[in-house]
Amino acid sequence: MEPAKEKESSVQDEAVGRSNFKNCNHIAFYRRQKRLHPGKSLYRALLDSATLSNDGVKLQIINEKNKVPLQVEIYAIEGNIFRIKINELSPLKSRYEVQDVLIKEPATQRLSIAQKEAGILVLTCDAEDRKLHITANPFLIELESQGETVLSVNTNGLLNFEHLQPPPQNSKRTAQIKEDISADSFQENQEDLGLWEEKFGSFLDIKANGPSSIGLDFSLHGFEHVYGIPEHAETFLLKNTSDNDAYRLFNLDVYGHKIHDKMGIYGSVPFLLAHKPNRTSGIFWLNSSETLVEINTKAVMEHVPSKAPPDITKQRVIPQTDVRWMSESGIIDVFLLLGPTPFDIFKQYSQLTGTQALPPLFSLGYHQCRWNYEDEQDVKAVDAGFDENNIPYDVIWLDIEHTEGKKYFTWDKKKFQSPKRMQELLKRKKRKLVVIIDPHIKVDPTYTLYSQAKKRGYFVKDRKGQDFEGICWPGSSSYLDFTNPEVRQWYAEQFAFKSYEGSTEILFVWNDMNEPSVFKGAELTMQRDAVHHGNWEHREVHNLYGFYQQMATAEGLIKRSEGQTRPFVLTRSFFAGSQKYGAVWTGDNVAEWSYLKISIPMLLTISIAGISFCGADVGGFIGDPEPELLVRWYQAGAYQPFFRGHSNIESKRREPWLFGDENTRIIREAIRERYTLLPYLYSLFYQAHTTAEPVMRPLWVEFPKEQETFGVEDEYMLGNALLVHPVTEQEATTVNILLPGSDEVWYDFRSFRRLDCPGTLKMPVTIENIPVFQRGGSVVSLKTAVGRSTEWMADTSYELHVALDSKGSAVGEFYLDDGHSFQYLHKKQFLHRKFTFHKNVFSSSCADEIGQYHTKCVVEQVLILGVEKKPTSVTARLHDGRDKEVIFTYDTKTSMLMLEQLLLNIGADWEIHIK
Known part of the structure; x- marks a missing residue:
């Protein structure tokens, strides 16, 4: 092995060790947040301070213990979203608010005050059937949609906001800070609390602004299935957490990451989804500092509305999932997405953060x-x-x-x-x-990129104002400040x-x-007290x-x-x-x-x-x-x-x-x-x-009422048409496959065999391929031949697989452009087609009249699955009104009708009539 590679290998071996990374017990702000236990909130809303504007509502809340006021801003966002921001009313300095993630400042809808009495403020949204109930003491917010309480905020009284304070000058001031953090008596010293500095191994994190963490809890009513908050090498359905076992959102280079672990790895998306048969909801916690998320699903008693006298009011047990978010710094800026469908949630989230870029x-x-x-x-x-x-x-x-x-x-x-x-x-x-x-730049004055960035002051600084240097692949490296x-x-x-x-x-x-990865840094990453553009700390x-x-x-x-x-x-x-x-x-x-x-x-x-x-x-x-x-x-x-x-x-x-x-x-x-x-x-x-429809999606997205799909993670839908079940067990000869939907029809994607008995099936597998099924009612477009790369296939003809549902119908879409440019966007050079099979007529029509794109590509074959009997004739009617006879074959074993040598332009209107 070459010496350089030897060095690289030793760095990797060191990185594998779990001891290089923190667990929840090591995280000072988490320990401080956890000193606040569920119960009556320390905060009271000052309802008389509420002011209403065209944008939203502002009001103050005050901590009954330390008397520090916070400002709460509430906005109704177009598309069934609420936004809640909580910040210090008069901070010593500005607290960080995430930039550039939102594609624009969200458009708001007007809120109106429907009730303001007896310690309750009720806000309504003019555009939709949504209400927001604010209780003054203790401070509580409840979101109601279509008469149902979907989500509540600060239900368990865990709002915890560490306000910025000047550095302590003496032990008396330190004691006061400790007193502010919790009413409990403290056994720890200042070092254990990590107020102004925090140690991990040999690393010392100096906190120029002192303790500044935030926390808030939410209750999702009627929900027991929650998902999201990547990235973790964990199950799809999020698990209940116990003390010191939170999901961690902190981007880290974890070589050979352990599976079934809630530690943070490479990415963080602070977006959680909750799903039940009649609604999907979401919480988007817009904070880029280290964040920990605790989850607790439990059964609660709920009053059932009744016209009977109060003393005989009925009760029922329903699930409830409590989610507690805790971040090291910043402000509380949270979006509550009310769906109600999974696709509504995806659209709402993309309305905030953008959609997937169309790839080449x-x-x-x-x-x-x-x-x-x-x-x-x-x-x-x-x-x-x-x-x-x-x-x-x-x-x-x-x-x-x-x-x-x-x-x-x-x-x-x-x-x-x-x-x-x-x-x-x-x-x-x-x-x-x-x-x-990579982002690290070798410290080498003869390296033009380094010398230019050095001269312009483009590197992240350390807390002393010098260029931050850390060890990575080139050795000593500086890190470009991409926040600038x-x-x-x-x-x-x-x-x-x-x-x-x-x-x-x-x-x-x-x-x-x-x-960023820093081989000899705390947790193999950049020091939190490094300084970025705008004098913001790396944390x-x-x-x-x-x-x-x-x-x-x-x-x-x-x-x-x-x-x-x-x-x-x-x-x-x-x-x-x-x-x-x-x-x-x-x-x-x-x-x-x-x-x-x-x-x-x-x-x-x-x-x-x-x-x-x-x-x-x-x-x-x-x-x-x-x-x-x-x-x-x-x-x-x-x-x-x-x-x-x-x-x-x-x-x-x-x-x-x-x-x-x-x-x-x-x-x-x-x-x-x-x-x-x-x-x-x-x-x-x-x-x-x-x-914003996901390409790869869980079964419950397509079958939102089918509860047996809610925990499935060994198979998935590719779009709305294909169900894929990879084989993940060694020497497997059978797999258990869930084909959801009581009235659904499914077809084996390769053999075209129809499966009329949805449910969990034990199916044989060989090493040849993995099970893939096409959903009845869908159309899948394919290429008839494969080239050496995608470009070689540009003019290759198409084959359409039409899978009929129980009513003998199917629909599907097809999109085409040049595959590499932005002409689809700027010049509207694209084709968006819709395929429909209904009453024995298969047709191609334009799905978007704005798009225009010329192609010589043709549909050469159409396979129609689920045709009950052999037709007597098949005729294609072209866009110019001419008819032509179609060559076809019919397989009685699979009930598959194959139409061949069609040569129908993929971009034209046409119909195929089956008699």
Whole structure:
């Protein structure tokens, strides 16, 4: 092993240890928040202070113990959302409020005061049937929608707001601060409380502003199923937490992260969803500092409204889920999303944070990555290997070894002597290159990027005002301050061809290590007392760091093309709103069956939190997968949004053809199946981009009333048409599959066999493929043939799979544009078609008249599943009114009707009549 790699390996081995990372007991602000127990709130609302404006309502609340007032702002947001902000009325200095995550300041609706008496203020929203009840003492807010109390705030009295104070000058002042924090007697000393400084191991965090944490609890009435708050290597359905066992949202580089652990890993989205058969609700906690979330589902007694006398009022037991949010700093800024449907929630959340960026088509193909492809010859050989083995792929990736001494935007002059020529060879094959560009910059005055950033003051500072330095891959490194708009603009300019020598238009970017990772830092990340633009401490913006790097990178790639070409940027660290800038993946997983299994709930959680473009490293990044595991992972990855094989530098080579002819054949088939599915996938991404519908979604999203789906995490829907059940057990010969919906019809996606008995079925499986089913009532668009990459398939004809429901009907949509530019947006150059099967007529019509896009592509075949009898004739009526006879075959065993040699333009109106 080379010395550099030896060093890298030792750093990784150190990172694996759980002792490098905090648990809840280590977190001082959590310990302080937890001293406040459920009970009567310390806060009382001053209802006489309430003022009403066109935007919302403002009122004061006061802590009955320390007499510090807070200001509460309440807004009704268009689209069935409430926003509550709580801040100090007169802070010593401004408290941090998250920037750039919201796509705009949300439009408000007018609130009216419906009642103000007897310690209660009732607000109504003019536009919708929504009420907000504010109780003065103790301070409590209840949200009512359509006569139902959906959610309440401060139900358990856990509002806890540490106001900013001047540093203590003496022990008496310190005692006063302790007294303010809790009424309990204190056994701890100041160091244990972590008021002004906090130790973890050998690291000392100096808190210039002292204790500034916030906390608030919410009760979700009637709910016992809650989801979201990625990223954790945990179950999809969130679990009840116990003391010192909260879900942690704090972005960290956890190499080979432990599964079934609530510790924070690479990304944080503080968005929680609750679901019950008649409603879905959401809580979006807009705070970028370290956040801990506790969950407690319990049974409570509820009064049932009745006309009977009060003494015989009925009661019933209903579930209730209490959620407690605690953050190290900032303000309380929370959005309460009232749905009521899952798709309403997705739309409401995207209205705040944006929708998934429409990716370039090539990025939906297969990606081949390794740490590291050694040199140009290695890249050329791997590229040729795909062609020799007849396996399609779109992108080859280069990790940190491609650079000169881990200096990003450079090339190793020995290994990559002619990077442009290498890219030209890939371009001729209609393929792309992705290179890694991390946020740490090697401290080296001869390195132009470093010297320029140093001169301009673009690095994050330490608390003494010097450039923060930490150890990462290059050794001593400084970290660009991406929270500064000027730094982001400068960074974006580095992607220009004249600045990034050796880059071409087929080069795209991978942002890694951007939690940010600091090898010899506390928890392997940046000191919390480091200082960013605007004099904000790192603790305030930690979870936003990777979000900002991905934003700057995406803007750089767009700028490079003069606004013409869509970027592709993969990031490891993410936050709410990261969907606007590209893709994410689940980080450094392990080549074990348990990691394949946990990848499904992890991806479902990320997907419902707004980030549709997500995936897990196929095969596991760390270690060497056995052939069966690798095959099963390829089969799973082929039906997930982001599809990349990746492996560690110490792993054995694992290109798809290295595991014997039989395994190569099966992997080839899985990858080729992905490529035939691209028209359907691309259409799903268009829906994610325009309507915020997740590409990969849990069963309950499509079947919201079917309670048996609420806890399912081993299968999922890909769009609304395909149900996918990856095989995640070694040597499995059967799997238990839930086909939901009592009146649903399902079809095997490959054999076209109809299954009329929905429910949990025990089905045999072989190593050949994983179970996939098409839902009755849907239309799935496919390509009839596979090329060497997506670009090779641009003119390939289409095949439509029409699966009839129990009423003999089906609908589906199809989207097409040039696959790479913004012309779909600026010039409305796109096709959006609607397919309908009704009363034995299958038709194609325009779903969006605004879009226009010329294509020569045709629908060559249509397969109609569930046709009860063989027709006597089939006729196609073309857009010009002409009729033509259609060649067809009918399979009596599967009741499948195949229409062939249609040659119907995909962009034209036409009808097919079946008699």
